[in-house]
Amino acid sequence: MSKNNKDCLLKVDGLKKYFPMNKGLVKAVDDVSFSINRGETLGLVGESGCGKSTTARTIIRLYNPDSGSIELDGFELASLSQKRLMPHRKKMQMIFQDPYSSLNGRMTVRDIINEPISVHTKLNKNDTKNKINDLLERVGLNAGHANRYPHEFSGGQRQRIGIARALAANPDFIICDEPISALDVSIQAQVVNMLEELQEEFGLTYLFIAHDLSMVRHISNQMGVMYLGRIVEIGESSEIYREPKHPYTQALLGANPVPDPRIVRQKLKIIGDIPSPLNIPSGCRFRTRCPHAMDICSKEEPQLTGSGRQVACHLHT
Amino acid sequence: MDNTLLSIRNLHTSFFTHVGEVKAVQNVSYDVRRGEILGVVGESGSGKSVSYMSCMRLLQEPGRIMGGDVQFKGESLLSKTNRQMRNIRGNRMSMIFQNPMTSLNAVLKIGDQITEPLREHKNMSRAEAKREAISLLERVQIPDAEKRLSAYPHEFSGGMRQRVLIAMAIACRPDLIIADEPTTALDVTIQSQILELMKDLQQDLGTSIVFITHDLGVIAETCSRVVVMYGSMVMEEAPVDDIFHRPAHPYTEGLLRSIPKPGMEDKRLSPIPGSPPVQLSPPPGCPFAPRCNYAMNICRRRLPEFTKIGENHRSACWLLSGHAPSNNFRRENI
Ligand SMILES: Nc1ncnc2c1ncn2[C@@H]1O[C@H](COP(=O)(O)OP(=O)(O)OP(=O)(O)O)[C@@H](O)[C@H]1O
Ligand SMILES: Nc1ncnc2c1ncn2[C@@H]1O[C@H](COP(=O)(O)OP(=O)(O)OP(=O)(O)O)[C@@H](O)[C@H]1O
Ligand code: SF4
Ligand SMILES: [Mg+2]
Ligand SMILES: [Mg+2]
Numbered sequence: 001m002s003k004n005n006k007d008c009l010l011k012v013d014g015l016k017k018y019f020p021m022n023k024g025l026v027k028a029v030d031d032v033s034f035s036i037n038r039g040e041t042l043g044l045v046g047e048s049g050c051g052k053s054t055t056a057r058t059i060i061r062l063y064n065p066d067s068g069s070i071e072l073d074g075f076e077l078a079s080l081s082q083k084r085l086m087p088h089r090k091k092m093q094m095i096f097q098d099p100y101s102s103l104n105g106r107m108t109v110r111d112i113i114n115e116p117i118s119v120h121t122k123l124n125k126n127d128t129k130n131k132i133n134d135l136l137e138r139v140g141l142n143a144g145h146a147n148r149y150p151h152e153f154s155g156g157q158r159q160r161i162g163i164a165r166a167l168a169a170n171p172d173f174i175i176c177d178e179p180i181s182a183l184d185v186s187i188q189a190q191v192v193n194m195l196e197e198l199q200e201e202f203g204l205t206y207l208f209i210a211h212d213l214s215m216v217r218h219i220s221n222q223m224g225v226m227y228l229g230r231i232v233e234i235g236e237s238s239e240i241y242r243e244p245k246h247p248y249t250q251a252l253l254g255a256n257p258v259p260d261p262r263i264v265r266q267k268l269k270i271i272g273d274i275p276s277p278l279n280i281p282s283g284c285r286f287r288t289r290c291p292h293a294m295d296i297c298s299k300e301e302p303q304l305t306g307s308g309r310q311v312a313c314h315l316h317t
Numbered sequence: 318m319d320n321t322l323l324s325i326r327n328l329h330t331s332f333f334t335h336v337g338e339v340k341a342v343q344n345v346s347y348d349v350r351r352g353e354i355l356g357v358v359g360e361s362g363s364g365k366s367v368s369y370m371s372c373m374r375l376l377q378e379p380g381r382i383m384g385g386d387v388q389f390k391g392e393s394l395l396s397k398t399n400r401q402m403r404n405i406r407g408n409r410m411s412m413i414f415q416n417p418m419t420s421l422n423a424v425l426k427i428g429d430q431i432t433e434p435l436r437e438h439k440n441m442s443r444a445e446a447k448r449e450a451i452s453l454l455e456r457v458q459i460p461d462a463e464k465r466l467s468a469y470p471h472e473f474s475g476g477m478r479q480r481v482l483i484a485m486a487i488a489c490r491p492d493l494i495i496a497d498e499p500t501t502a503l504d505v506t507i508q509s510q511i512l513e514l515m516k517d518l519q520q521d522l523g524t525s526i527v528f529i530t531h532d533l534g535v536i537a538e539t540c541s542r543v544v545v546m547y548g549s550m551v552m553e554e555a556p557v558d559d560i561f562h563r564p565a566h567p568y569t570e571g572l573l574r575s576i577p578k579p580g581m582e583d584k585r586l587s588p589i590p591g592s593p594p595v596q597l598s599p600p601p602g603c604p605f606a607p608r609c610n611y612a613m614n615i616c617r618r619r620l621p622e623f624t625k626i627g628e629n630h631r632s633a634c635w636l637l638s639g640h641a642p643s644n645n646f647r648r649e650n651i
Contacts (some may be wrong), residue, residue, distance in 0.1 A: 001625065012323050047504040047505075047506065060318070071640045083371075090447075110411070154592040154593060155361075156592060157592060179639065184360050184361050184593060185531055185533065185572055185574055185575060185576065186360060186571060186572055186588065186593070186608075187588070187589075187592070188575065188588075189576070189577075189586035189587065189588030190588040190589075190590075191573035191587075193585055193586050193588060196585065211504075211505070213505070214576065214577045214579075215577055217577065217579070218577035218581075218582055218586065225386050230336040234575055237582075244344075251506055252505060252506060254509075255505040255506045255508065255509035256505050257508075257532065257534025257535050257537065257538045258534055258535065258537060258538070259508070259533040259534045259536075259539055259561065259573070259576055261537040261538070261557045261558050262561075262562070263537075264351065269510075270506055273476055273477065273507065274472045274474075274504070284361055295468065
């Protein structure tokens, strides 16, 4: 990771978010640290339940962190009250997975996009109208769509409406939580291209969460691999793809099906299911499924080490 | 010996909704061969699931089969009685769905759910069925199989439930398994285990599998032949290598171009422009024409017929007809 703080927009350090449940404590995010440079994209991958969305929601302060710091553009947000957080809210926006349920079906497209504008800016009526029309055009829709309702649009178009809403407050940082998972393959590329164009145009910084590893490689400069609430490997995406170091990253990349029948790969088999987050294995969290597990792996929790690429694995200390 | 297991001919299925007739499946014809894994891929809403709901006679109101025929081992399924169909389903052909929770009975023990079809279709005694259930669970790599018979579905993880469904699907050694997005809800590491398992079973049992998915990676890794659907019709049918390396339909080509390629991170992706079709009032002509980069006048007026490209390869596109003007489609190998 770049240590150049001048370029760093978001710096997360030691972030923890625990959910108390009847049966015990779910350590959904358990000591997560990373930073994202301005204008760049960090991809976050990992199996269902590993804590990607909780990380995102805690950063944006939909959840209060149990500990750790969240520094956005030089301001520490983790400990701010919701009231004092308000002026910073417009700098971070979120785009959700489900373009069907994330838009209020009873509001017109205009009202949906107007909401953040009226909360976060002081534009007059006419400027607001122009701004909404500009945004619609920017995401490939037009002013004629403003008076229609979400159900009148296809999935890809609804995701564009969600993007327009996220852009409305002129944010610096956008979290995209599975923004293309619900879309057809033929539409996914449209949305990803749009996100990339908007990033270039407005210098946006993204945290991009997705299941599709090849899409993450395409869009992100850096990527982090999460397992049971922790980052096990983080570094430049192309480097991680070229040479994954953590056995979990190796398994994840190996399991990702390649759309070419001529490529037949030797797969690294990982056995079993992800353990319950209520019952996290001692030492290395991955050891119960790791083909290389050694004695030390059940005793000591490996820490992220390395400069540039960081890996949390006893094979790499 | 006849290689054909399931033969779909000119199948038409519609839903009569309050806003009008939705033509969900139109003029679909193709075969599923014995012992093959056939992939069915296509846009959401293109008619993949409804085709097989029609074949299995599981269509619900307001759906209706409007024409065509479906033959299974040479016999028409559309003229069978409901009772005969019940015997064929679960016995000679079985289905695995995307969401294992909705296809398992939440209040019945796993063991009872697996033994039921064995007792019904294979006349096994309680003890025989139990022994068979244990061996089936072992076959799908569920540890502690005997103990797990008395567990309920909610005690299993998503991947485990999908394994149970596979065990149930193969219980009666069917000739055909229809797997509708069986791994879409699973993580890639679990998906890869399930795909391996299905490939192994297919090899061992010689069952034919129809694999419905929108994931081109899954198709490439599991299927030997592929049917591509768009706008309730079949666009292309070919061996898997042809689909990926010599696609003969602009929609197939567009799909392949829209997925990210290694080493091309700095370039923009090449999406298919426009939005998926609305089935309610489809325009005449090729359903893909509004989004097709190559569309000609005739494409918007008349439905293209199939052109045979090779022994096992056909595509419904006007570009391939002898009358098409020279064009730059199919010049390059993807
Ligand atoms: N509000 C909540 N209350 C209790 N537990 C929660 C809550 N939100 C998430 N969890 C738990 O925290 C863990 C992490 O969940 P999270 O949604 O962050 O995972 P994820 O990586 O986003 O998964 P997915 O890929 O399925 O979206 C899971 O075990 C989940 O059950
Ligand atoms: N019960 C129903 N009532 C009305 N229309 C229906 C019904 N079920 C399906 N359809 C319509 O039939 C068409 C084909 O649907 P189908 O479920 O076969 O699509 P699919 O190819 O399986 O898509 P997906 O990839 O999303 O599963 C769609 O336009 C759908 O809206
Ligand atoms: S028939 Fe015409 S519109 Fe349809 S795919 Fe071929 S070229 Fe495109
Ligand atoms: Mg999530
Ligand atoms: Mg379907």
